[in-house]
Amino acid sequence: MLAMDPSAEVFDVTLTLADDTPHWPTHPPVRVGPLRRMADGDANNVTKLSLAAHSGTHVDAPWHFVDDAPRMDEIPLARWIGPCLVARVPEDVRLIEPAHLEALVVPTGTERLILRTANSTGWAAGDLTFREDYVALSPAGARWVVARSIRLIGIDYLSIEPFDQTDRATHPTLLGNDVLIVETLDLSAIEPGPYTLVCLPLGLGPVDGAPARVLLCRQP
Amino acid sequence: MLAMDPSAEVFDVTLTLADDTPHWPTHPPVRVGPLRRMADGDANNVTKLSLAAHSGTHVDAPWHFVDDAPRMDEIPLARWIGPCLVARVPEDVRLIEPAHLEALVVPTGTERLILRTANSTGWAAGDLTFREDYVALSPAGARWVVARSIRLIGIDYLSIEPFDQTDRATHPTLLGNDVLIVETLDLSAIEPGPYTLVCLPLGLGPVDGAPARVLLCRQP
Numbered sequence: 001m002l003a004m005d006p007s008a009e010v011f012d013v014t015l016t017l018a019d020d021t022p023h024w025p026t027h028p029p030v031r032v033g034p035l036r037r038m039a040d041g042d043a044n045n046v047t048k049l050s051l052a053a054h055s056g057t058h059v060d061a062p063w064h065f066v067d068d069a070p071r072m073d074e075i076p077l078a079r080w081i082g083p084c085l086v087a088r089v090p091e092d093v094r095l096i097e098p099a100h101l102e103a104l105v106v107p108t109g110t111e112r113l114i115l116r117t118a119n120s121t122g123w124a125a126g127d128l129t130f131r132e133d134y135v136a137l138s139p140a141g142a143r144w145v146v147a148r149s150i151r152l153i154g155i156d157y158l159s160i161e162p163f164d165q166t167d168r169a170t171h172p173t174l175l176g177n178d179v180l181i182v183e184t185l186d187l188s189a190i191e192p193g194p195y196t197l198v199c200l201p202l203g204l205g206p207v208d209g210a211p212a213r214v215l216l217c218r219q220p
Numbered sequence: 221m222l223a224m225d226p227s228a229e230v231f232d233v234t235l236t237l238a239d240d241t242p243h244w245p246t247h248p249p250v251r252v253g254p255l256r257r258m259a260d261g262d263a264n265n266v267t268k269l270s271l272a273a274h275s276g277t278h279v280d281a282p283w284h285f286v287d288d289a290p291r292m293d294e295i296p297l298a299r300w301i302g303p304c305l306v307a308r309v310p311e312d313v314r315l316i317e318p319a320h321l322e323a324l325v326v327p328t329g330t331e332r333l334i335l336r337t338a339n340s341t342g343w344a345a346g347d348l349t350f351r352e353d354y355v356a357l358s359p360a361g362a363r364w365v366v367a368r369s370i371r372l373i374g375i376d377y378l379s380i381e382p383f384d385q386t387d388r389a390t391h392p393t394l395l396g397n398d399v400l401i402v403e404t405l406d407l408s409a410i411e412p413g414p415y416t417l418v419c420l421p422l423g424l425g426p427v428d429g430a431p432a433r434v435l436l437c438r439q440p
Contacts, residue, residue, distance in 0.1 A: 002222050002230065002418060002437045010222065012297055014423035027255065028268060032424060035247065035272055038287045043388060045283055045428040048248060050270035052255055057423060063265055067258045077232055077435070168263060198222060200420040200433035203234035203277060204252060208265040213420035213433070215297070217222045 002081060002198065011195075011216045013185045015123065017049075017056040022130040024158055027052035053209040054158070059201045060181040064208040065171040070178070071206040079152065079180055084112035084197040086190050086216065089135065091118045095162060096137045098144040106148065112197050113145070114154035114216075116187040123156065124188035136162040139169035146177040152197075154182035154214075182214060190216060222301060222418065231415075231436045233405045235343065237269075237276040242350040244378055247272035273429045274378070279421045280401040284428040285391040290398070291426040299372065299400055304332035304417040306410050306436065309355065311338045315382060316357045318364040326368065332417050333365070334374035334436075336407040343376065344408035356382040359389035366397040372417075374402035374434075402434060410436060 015021060021030045030051045036042035054060070059080065062069030087104040089096055096115065106113060117135035134157040137145070142160075145153055153160065153174065160181055161170035174181055182199055196217040201210035235241060241250045250271045256262035274280070279300065282289030307324040309316055316335065326333060337355035354377040357365070362380075365373055373380065373394065380401055381390035394401055402419055416437040421430035 002225060002228055002416065002435070005222060008222055010297065012423070016293070016423050016425050018425045027266065032427065044285045044391070045287070046247065047273040047424070047427040047429070048271070049273060049422075049424075051268070053267040053269060065264045067265070073236070077230065171264070196222065198418070198420070200418070200435070202269075202422060202431055203232070203236050203433050204267070204269075205236050205238045207252065207267040209267070211422055213423050215222070215420070 007220050008217045009220060011190055013187055013190060013214050013216055014057040015184050015186045017051065017211065020128050021056045022128050022158060023052065023055055025130065027054065030055045051211065053204065053207055053211065056211055057184045057214055058209055058211045059199065060175060060183065060209045061207070062175040062178055064175060066176045069175060071208065072201065072210055073205050075180065080199040080201065082112060082197060084114055084195050085110050086114045086116055086187065086192050086195055088192040089115050089117040091121065093117065094133065094135055096135065096141045098140050101141055101144050110150060112152040113150050114185065114187070115156070116190055116192065117156055119156040120186060120188040123186040132163040134163065136160060137170050138162070139167070139173055142170045142173035145179060146173060150179060152180040152182065154185050156185045156187045158184050182212070185214060193218070227440050228437045229440060231410055233407055233410060233434050233436055234277040235404050235406045237271065237431065240348050241276050242348050242378060243272065243275055245350065247274065250275050271431065273424065273427055273431065276431055277404045277434055278429055278431045279419065280395060280403065280429045281427070282395040282398055284395060286396045289395060291428065292421065292430055293425050295400065300419040300421065302332060302417060304334055304415050305330050306334045306336055306407065306412050306415055308412040309335050309337040311341065313337065314353065314355055316355065316361045318360050321361055321364050330370060332372040333370050334405065334407070335376070336410055336412065337376055339376040340406060340408040343406040352383040354383065356380060357390050358382070359387070359393055362390045362393035365399060366393060370399060372400040372402065374405050376405045376407045378404050402432065405434060413438070
């Protein structure tokens with residue numbers, strides 16, 4: 001599935017997990033704190049963590065919004081790894097509709113689509129305030145993704161769904177059709193084009209999502 | 221650094237993180253629990269986690285035991301990824317000494333060495349009890365690793381250092397010489413030989429270690 005290629009360039013598109021990582025309003029904040037510290041006379045340094053599974057850069061399993069759908073431990077690792085396309089949504093688009101997706105000219109057969117939006121401009125500026133007006137995918141946009149047989153979609157904020165969307169249809173449309181989701185990517189350094197996605201979620205069991213370390217690899 | 225190779229075989233050598241994952245006696249247990257559940261009337265399923273950074277399959281940064289040494293965010297990702305050798309330590313060896321390492325016939329130039337020991341037999345049997353008599357590397361063994369210019373060492377239990385070693389010299393010898401450590405690997409399905417290690421620690425900041433998802437990739 002993967003092999004070394006010394007010529008490939010690797011980009012880490014993971015947002016650092018720390019106490020100031022923005023979190024979903026109804027989820028607990030990320031906490032990364034000292035358990036043992038040599039400076040306090042302990043034999044070693046040990047850090048402890050607490051977080052929701054959907055904190056920082058993370059993935060959604062279908063079970064996140066669909067109660068009889070697959071959980072993290074039922075998704076083959078190969079679905080998180082492989083060729084992907086990074087496409088750039090113009091900075092002025094706040095709600096991504098099918099017309100915006102059509103304009104990206106996504107090649108037929110694209111299995112993994114990663115959307116760089118104005119959200120990444122916020123990461124580049126170091127803005128860690130939680131914003132309700134982040135760029136997101138409309139329910140019609142989600143149906144477009146399903147219709148195009150895309151199997152994984154990534155975006156650069158905590159949720160792919162608009163904050164105030166009362167029917168919450170974006171997530172169930174994607175997850176109910178077995179489209180995997182990767183959220184809170186920091187794509188500020190990523191030019192559009194083809195990459196190899198290497199997304200490794202933490203090794204959790206039958207749950208709804210997991211924080212992940214995510215790389216994009218590019219051939220020169 | 222990495223590229224797709226459809227012919228490569230991939231092995232997940234990560235121990236699942238769950239409430240019954242064995243933990244170091246002075247660290248808190250791993251907790252993976254419900255924050256929101258559709259079965260309870262919530263709009264979605266969300267899991268929360270708490271754990272020490274050295275829980276389950278994880279990595280040690282040099283700062284874990286050496287107070288002026290590099291922390292997680294100072295270690296280039298490329299050090300966690302690349303060619304490695306998996307070597308099998310005979311089942312009856314409990315404390316790995318230089319003579320045992322010599323017997324493994326590690327080729328000169330090996331940068332990453334992963335030791336499969338009798339510990340993995342425990343994982344294969346589903347034994348999640350914390351055992352004080354796990355197989356570990358002696359301080360002399362650690363000095364051998366440093367002298368051979370090995371830059372990363374992996375082992376299949378929570379610590380590479382014997383439980384009752386009063387001087388705790390194994391960790392400082394390795395980490396003080398910038399040898400990275402990967403612990404709690406489940407190598408029960410892994411034959412000895414050359415692999416590509418893909419070890420992606422969670423994206424934490426200036427801390428002592430991190431839980432990781434770890435793959436071994438093999439050319440056919």
